[in-house]
Amino acid sequence: MSTQDKVTINKLPTGVPGLDEIMGGGLPEFSFNIIAGAPGSGKTTLAHQFVFANATPEHPALYFTVLGESAIKMLRYQQQYTFFDPAKLPGAIRFINLSQVVLDKDLGAVLEQITKEVEKANPAVVVVDSFRTMVRKPQSDMELQAFIQRLALFLASWQATTFLIGEYAEDELRDNPIFTVADGLFWLRQTPERNSIVRKLQIVKLRGQDSVPGLHTFRITDAGVQAFSRTFGLTGHAKNPPSHRRLSLGIAELDKMLGGGVREGDSLLVAGSSGTGKSVLATQFIAEGIRQGEPGIVAVFEERPQAYAERAASLGLDLETPQKDEKLSILYLRPLDLSVDETMHSILDAVQKIGAKRLVIDSLAGFEMALSPGFRADFRESLYRMIFALTGIGVTILSTVEVDESFTEFPFSTYSISFLTDDIIRLRYVSIDGQLRKIMVVIKMRGGNHAKDIREYEITSKGVVILGKRLTNYQALISGIPIHSDRSNPTEEPSLDTGIEHKT
Amino acid sequence: MESPALRVYDKLRQNLSVFAGIAGFRSLASRALAQARSEDPGLGEVRVNEDGTLQGLGEMEHQIELDKAAGAEPTNEPSIPLIASLLGLLHIFLGEALTASLLRVTWPGAVLDDCNSENGRKA
Numbered sequence: 001m002s003t004q005d006k007v008t009i010n011k012l013p014t015g016v017p018g019l020d021e022i023m024g025g026g027l028p029e030f031s032f033n034i035i036a037g038a039p040g041s042g043k044t045t046l047a048h049q050f051v052f053a054n055a056t057p058e059h060p061a062l063y064f065t066v067l068g069e070s071a072i073k074m075l076r077y078q079q080q081y082t083f084f085d086p087a088k089l090p091g092a093i094r095f096i097n098l099s100q101v102v103l104d105k106d107l108g109a110v111l112e113q114i115t116k117e118v119e120k121a122n123p124a125v126v127v128v129d130s131f132r133t134m135v136r137k138p139q140s141d142m143e144l145q146a147f148i149q150r151l152a153l154f155l156a157s158w159q160a161t162t163f164l165i166g167e168y169a170e171d172e173l174r175d176n177p178i179f180t181v182a183d184g185l186f187w188l189r190q191t192p193e194r195n196s197i198v199r200k201l202q203i204v205k206l207r208g209q210d211s212v213p214g215l216h217t218f219r220i221t222d223a224g225v226q227a228f229s230r231t232f233g234l235t236g237h238a239k240n241p242p243s244h245r246r247l248s249l250g251i252a253e254l255d256k257m258l259g260g261g262v263r264e265g266d267s268l269l270v271a272g273s274s275g276t277g278k279s280v281l282a283t284q285f286i287a288e289g290i291r292q293g294e295p296g297i298v299a300v301f302e303e304r305p306q307a308y309a310e311r312a313a314s315l316g317l318d319l320e321t322p323q324k325d326e327k328l329s330i331l332y333l334r335p336l337d338l339s340v341d342e343t344m345h346s347i348l349d350a351v352q353k354i355g356a357k358r359l360v361i362d363s364l365a366g367f368e369m370a371l372s373p374g375f376r377a378d379f380r381e382s383l384y385r386m387i388f389a390l391t392g393i394g395v396t397i398l399s400t401v402e403v404d405e406s407f408t409e410f411p412f413s414t415y416s417i418s419f420l421t422d423d424i425i426r427l428r429y430v431s432i433d434g435q436l437r438k439i440m441v442v443i444k445m446r447g448g449n450h451a452k453d454i455r456e457y458e459i460t461s462k463g464v465v466i467l468g469k470r471l472t473n474y475q476a477l478i479s480g481i482p483i484h485s486d487r488s489n490p491t492e493e494p495s496l497d498t499g500i501e502h503k504t
Numbered sequence: 505m506e507s508p509a510l511r512v513y514d515k516l517r518q519n520l521s522v523f524a525g526i527a528g529f530r531s532l533a534s535r536a537l538a539q540a541r542s543e544d545p546g547l548g549e550v551r552v553n554e555d556g557t558l559q560g561l562g563e564m565e566h567q568i569e570l571d572k573a574a575g576a577e578p579t580n581e582p583s584i585p586l587i588a589s590l591l592g593l594l595h596i597f598l599g600e601a602l603t604a605s606l607l608r609v610t611w612p613g614a615v616l617d618d619c620n621s622e623n624g625r626k627a
Contacts, residue, residue: 071524072532076597097525428598483606 009208012161015053015083016046018218018227018345020204024210027184030159031207032152034131034178037188037336039464042220043165044074045081047127049224050163052083055092059124061119063095066102067133072096073386074129081224102134104291106402112136118158125161131178132166145177150182159252173204174200183207188218198339201227217341228266228341232389235396247358249281249397250288253466254425257442263422264357266446267387267397269420272427273405276438277459280315281425282360283308284463285398287317290327294357296348298330301366305330315463326354333370340371340382351395359390363400380420387420405429405480422446427457430480439477440466454478507565509583510558516590517556519610529556536589543585550582561586 011026016101027050035043047063055061065071075095078084079325094345101113119128128134142433155162164178170187171198179185185204190197191430200215218227246261255261262268262285269276270360287294308330311320322328329350333343361367368379399421403429424443438457442450449468453470474482506514521529533552541547550560564582571579596602607614 070528072594072597073527076599079599079602086599086605089602089605092607095523097528098520099525099527210580323561367518 009216011209013053014046015049015051016225016227017223018216018229019046019201019225022171022212022216022227022229023206024199027161028206028208029161030156030164031183032156032181033164033184033186034182035163035165035188038169038190040168041188041190042218042225044069044129045078045220046186046225047129047165048078048081049083050086050300051127051377052085052091052127054125055088055163056124057091060091060121061093061123061125061127062123063093064114064117064126065095065097065099066130067099070098078346080222082222083224094123098128098134098388098491099330106145107134111147111150111154111331115154118155118160121264122158123160124291125163126155127162127163127165129165130167131164132168134249141177144150145181148178148181156279179204184209189215205320216341218337219342228339228345230341231387231491232341232344232386239316243394247294248288248290248292250284251456251464251466254440254464256280256442257453257455257466258423258445259449259451262396263445264396265391265394266422267391267399268423268425269399269401270427271401271403272423273304273403273429276427276429277417277457277464278400278402279311279362280459281427281464282362282398282400283312283315283317283319286328286360287312287319289358290319290322293328296329296358297347297354297356297362298328298362299347299350299367300332300362301370303365305332315461315462323450323489329354329356333367340378343367343371344382344386348390351390357395359397360393361397361399363402384420391422393452403428423450428478428480430477430482431473432482439471506562506614507581507583509581509587510565512536513558513583513587513590516608519606520594520606521556523609526555530554532590533558536586536593537593539589540582544580544582547582547586550579550586555614556566556613558586 010029011020011023012029013026014020014023035046037043045316051061051063065074079086084152096117098110098113101109114126114128147283154163164182166178173187182205184206187202187204188199191201192197199218199220201218202215203213204213204442212229212231214230216227216230217226220226243264244403246255246259246265247264248255249258270281272278286298287297298305298308302312307324319328325329331350333345333346344428347359347361350356364383367383371379390397403426421444423445425440427438427440428442428460430439431437436439436461439454440457442452442455444450455466456468457464459465471477471482473485475485476482517529517533520532524532530552530592533556537552537558546564547561550558551566553559561575561583568579568581591603591607594606596605
């Protein structure tokens, strides 16, 4: 069958930010869906958002309430959400209570009542809340199966997109006739983790739609449910071909050590202990980008944007003007109870808003600490997904990470996140001639030559300044306690290796 | 013959029962009746039936009509404070906008100008 012979399935907006992307573009029109989850997981709110997003006087919604939360109380609370538009009642949205017929009669009578109301209103959207209470009365599996089948058939024939809402436990998922009939099954979970509540949403099934698998974080705010796709909404974006362009870090000698700068679209990690100049280097990277006409984002966790900009000013770098010109955004993220995905969505939103080409995350340790404990387990995985998604569209990322310094070891990172990065620059203290001095070395550059030199640097009023020559008169520099070995004629220029990648 | 106020109550009962369920409406009506009794103790004899209809109010209003015809001092219809209480409860629970929406189901053509409210906003 050719493409033009196939029926087009319209996708309806869910009214839930982020959920359309997770569903693969929206909810299939005329589908028969179930929203399942424990009490308080946001099922009714999600259904209301869909209803308010789609119902019109010409294509109204019927919202059947059954036993459970009373309609009056439900509307009392739901109207607090910003999506709730009272003007849509009663023309576009009608609430009908089925409690009496459920209590007094059988499923056949319930179906008859729903049929009568649907034929009268000709709705485009039908919700039954809570469906679970309707099917709790003792009846055979066959009766229940027949009821569901007839309800689904009737509502689809009447061109209604339907939601049945029910309180279900996870172990009820198997062999349940309701779930078998449904076109879409959306499971909402909320689990306490230490002092936080983690809310996750899963599209267990969605016929005819390429939904994003897995568990997606969601949040309920005064705007209702907001979902955060595991793929950060970038699944539809074309990946940029690998770039050969090199970006300057604003430190000419370091650019040379990197073989001409960091490759566009790379993820660069700057690791070092406290005070080694990681943030200064990151600031120079972002300021150089602004100078080159590349908008940037700085996500800071350990100081406020004003302090960050003032520190940059002390290095002669103006971050105030580009902020006013919307070429730079400094995000102060201390989410505490936010999930890692929500935080990363904030960064992504900022990146997309100003078309950022460079991103600084300062620092990964601060980022992780700022998260609620319950989300820290997801941190690395989410970070990996975000870095992968952003570098895929050509954003160059510089992350800083604090490393516990010791004078016996030289860890590249305490984070085991080397796999997240294409390039690593390591900064460290070293004891030389009775002074605590600083050295840097390029540990790794994926797909490019880089200098093997260990270079001394200083942090001055101009930022990170790499001193003239590589250190040749010392052995065991990276231990931090080098041994002096008197060698003359050090090489003037940094030497590049021959493309050997350093395994980390 | 049923008084206009009772007819109003009955229309409210029918339409609010669709929205809130018969049990939901009955609960509201019981509360409204309890509040209205403080204004008109004569409502003490009135009861809310299982289906939300009122028992005893029709007889009360009929008696008032008979008394009026016999030249007695005119008194207020006892169903009016009851309806006012009922609408007041809806206003408390749902707010002005939603209450007005629900009333438009019952009286689609009604112009719900809230001229007596404190802020004078349109309902």
